[in-house]
Amino acid sequence: MFSKGELEIQETIIVLFVFVVIAMIGFVMFFRYSEARISSENQEFVMNRDKIMSVVFPNNAEIGCSVGGDRGGKPIACVDALKMLKFGKLERELGNKVMKVMRVYPKESGVVFENGEARGQIACTENNIGRCNSWVLHDGRAEGMTMSFSMKTPVLIYEPVSGSYGVGVFVLEEWVSNE
Amino acid sequence: MLNKKGQGQQFNWLFIAVAGAVILVFFTIFTFKYIEIKKIEENVQVSRALGQTITSLLSHGGIDYTVTSANKEEGGFKVGLFAEVKDECRCVDDNCINMISINDDSYSEQRVEGQVMFMPSSVRTNAFEAWIYPWYYPFYVTSFIYLIEPGKKIYLVYDSANVKFAESVRDELERLNLDFSVEFAKNADGSSEGDKVVYFTSGKPSDGELWVIAPKGDSDAGRAVYLDSGEEVEFVGLPFLFGAMFSDSAENYKCNYAIASKRFSDVSSVYSGKAGLMQSIVRNEECDFVMFRGALGSLVGSFGKEGAFKFRDRVIELNDELAGRDCGYVF
Numbered sequence: 001m002f003s004k005g006e007l008e009i010q011e012t013i014i015v016l017f018v019f020v021v022i023a024m025i026g027f028v029m030f031f032r033y034s035e036a037r038i039s040s041e042n043q044e045f046v047m048n049r050d051k052i053m054s055v056v057f058p059n060n061a062e063i064g065c066s067v068g069g070d071r072g073g074k075p076i077a078c079v080d081a082l083k084m085l086k087f088g089k090l091e092r093e094l095g096n097k098v099m100k101v102m103r104v105y106p107k108e109s110g111v112v113f114e115n116g117e118a119r120g121q122i123a124c125t126e127n128n129i130g131r132c133n134s135w136v137l138h139d140g141r142a143e144g145m146t147m148s149f150s151m152k153t154p155v156l157i158y159e160p161v162s163g164s165y166g167v168g169v170f171v172l173e174e175w176v177s178n179e
Numbered sequence: 180m181l182n183k184k185g186q187g188q189q190f191n192w193l194f195i196a197v198a199g200a201v202i203l204v205f206f207t208i209f210t211f212k213y214i215e216i217k218k219i220e221e222n223v224q225v226s227r228a229l230g231q232t233i234t235s236l237l238s239h240g241g242i243d244y245t246v247t248s249a250n251k252e253e254g255g256f257k258v259g260l261f262a263e264v265k266d267e268c269r270c271v272d273d274n275c276i277n278m279i280s281i282n283d284d285s286y287s288e289q290r291v292e293g294q295v296m297f298m299p300s301s302v303r304t305n306a307f308e309a310w311i312y313p314w315y316y317p318f319y320v321t322s323f324i325y326l327i328e329p330g331k332k333i334y335l336v337y338d339s340a341n342v343k344f345a346e347s348v349r350d351e352l353e354r355l356n357l358d359f360s361v362e363f364a365k366n367a368d369g370s371s372e373g374d375k376v377v378y379f380t381s382g383k384p385s386d387g388e389l390w391v392i393a394p395k396g397d398s399d400a401g402r403a404v405y406l407d408s409g410e411e412v413e414f415v416g417l418p419f420l421f422g423a424m425f426s427d428s429a430e431n432y433k434c435n436y437a438i439a440s441k442r443f444s445d446v447s448s449v450y451s452g453k454a455g456l457m458q459s460i461v462r463n464e465e466c467d468f469v470m471f472r473g474a475l476g477s478l479v480g481s482f483g484k485e486g487a488f489k490f491r492d493r494v495i496e497l498n499d500e501l502a503g504r505d506c507g508y509v510f
Contacts, residue, residue, distance in 0.1 A: 053237065062446055092445075093274065130460075163507070
C-alpha cells in the first residue's frame with residue numbers, strides 16, 4: 001500500500017504528464033495550423049496575382065496589337081485578330097486554363113451572351129479570317145476537371161487586313177482536377 | 180524514520196526540479212517555435228509586398244515608356260522590415276524562371292514566370308527602386324523589370340574612345356529619374372564601398388563591378404565582363420546593358436537573357452505567321468510578305484550577334500514599305 005504522500009506525488013506526476021501531453025498536442029496543432037494558414041494565404045496571394053496577370057494578358061506582345069511606322073511598333077491597348085490565330089502554336093506552359101477572346105460588336109456578326117451563356121460562336125481558323133468571332137488562345141482542360149474560376153474582361157479587337165476594330169471579351173477560366 | 184523522511188524530501192525536490200525543467204523546456208521550445216512562425220509570417224509579407232510591386236509594374240504593360248507604381252514612396256517601394264532578398268534565375272531545359280526568396284525561407288519563395296527581371300542576386304534591404312523598361316527589337320517584345328536598392332550611387336567611368344556610348348547610357352539613366360545618382364567620371368577615385376562602378380574603357384580595369392565593351396559602329400550588340408568572376412556576357416541595346424549593370428550575377432543575367440531571347444523568338448514567330456496570313460489574304464501583287472518573313476528569320480537567327488542590327492533595320496524598312504503599298508503593317 002502507498003502512503004498518502006506517495007499517492008499525492010503519483011497524482012501530481014499523472015497531472016503533470018497529462019498537462020504535458022495536452023500541451024504538446026496543442027503545441028503541434030497550433031504550429032500545424034499556423035503553417036497551413038501561411039501556406040493557404042500564400043496560395044491565395046499567388047492565385048490573385050495570377051488573376052491580375054491574366055487580366056492584363058491581352059497586353060502581351062504575342063497577341064497585343066501594335067501600330068508600326070514611325071511609332072516603332074508601339075503597343076496599343078487592343079488584341080490583334082491575326083496574331084491570336086498564331087498564338088496557339090507557341091509552346092507555352094499556361095496550365096489548366098481556358099483563354100479565349102469573343103467578339104460581341106459589330107452586333108450582327110458577334111457572339112451574344114444570354115444568361116451568361118455565349119451563343120452564336122464561330123471559331124476562328126486560318127480558313128475563315130474575317131468571318132468568325134471566337135479565338136481560342138489556350139485550352140488546358142482535361143477529362144474530369146471542373147471550372148473553379150471564370151472572369152471576363154472587355155477588349156478591343158483589331159482586324160489588321162480591313163483595319164477595322166471590334167469590341168470583345170477576353171474570357172479566362174481556371175479548371176481544376178476533381179480528384 | 181528520519182532517514183526515510185529525508186529521502187522523501189530529497190525526492191520531492193528532485194520531482195519539482197524535473198517538473199520545472201519539463202515546463203521550462205516546453206515553454207522555451209514554444210517561444211522559439213513561435214518566433215520562427217512569426218519570422219516566416221514576416222518573410223511571407225515581404226515576399227507578397229515585392230510580388231505586388233512586380234504585379235503593379237507589369238500590369239502597366241509596355242504602353243508607357245517607363246513606369247513606376249502610383250504608390251511609390253520616397254526612397255523606393257517599401258517591402259516591410261529589413262530582409263535578405265534573393266533572386267535566383269533557374270533554367271530547366273528551355274524553361275527559365277526567376278525565383279525570389281526572403282531570408283532563405285522556402286515559404287516565401289515566389290516564382291516570377293516568363294518575365295525578365297534584373298536585380299542583385301542577394302541584397303539586404305527594406306525597400307526597392309523598381310521600374311520596367313520596354314524592349315523593342317524592332318517591335319515591342321516585353322518589358323524588363325529592374326529592382327535595385329534605393330539611394331545607390333552609380334559610377335560610369337569612361338575613356339576618350341568610349342565617351343559617346345557612356346554618355347548615351349548616362350543620359351538614359353538620368354532620364355529615368357529614379358532614386359539613384361549617376362556619377363560620370365574619368366576614374367572611380369571618388370567612389371566608396373557600396374557604390375556601383377561600371378567601366379566604359381578600352382582596357383580591362385583591375386577593380387569595379389562591370390567592364391562594358393561598347394558596341395561597334397551601328398551595332399547595338401556589345402559585351403560586358405563581370406569583374407569579380409571574369410565572366411563575359413552579351414547585351415543587345417540599353418535594356419540588356421542596364422540588366423547587366425543591376426544584376427550582380429553573370430548566371431542570373433544569362434538566365435534572364437535566355438528568357439528575353441525566348442520571348443523574342445515567340446513574338447517573331449507570331450509576326451512571321453501573321454505576315455504569312457496577310458500574304459494569303461491581301462490580293463495585291465505588290466505585297467511581298469515573303470521578303471519580310473525572310474528578313475525576320477535572319478534577325479532571329481542572328482540575335483545577339485554584331486551584325487544583327489542590319490536585319491533589324493531591314494525588317495523596319497520592309498514593314499514600312501509594305502504599309503506604303505497599302506498592304507498593311509505587320510507590326
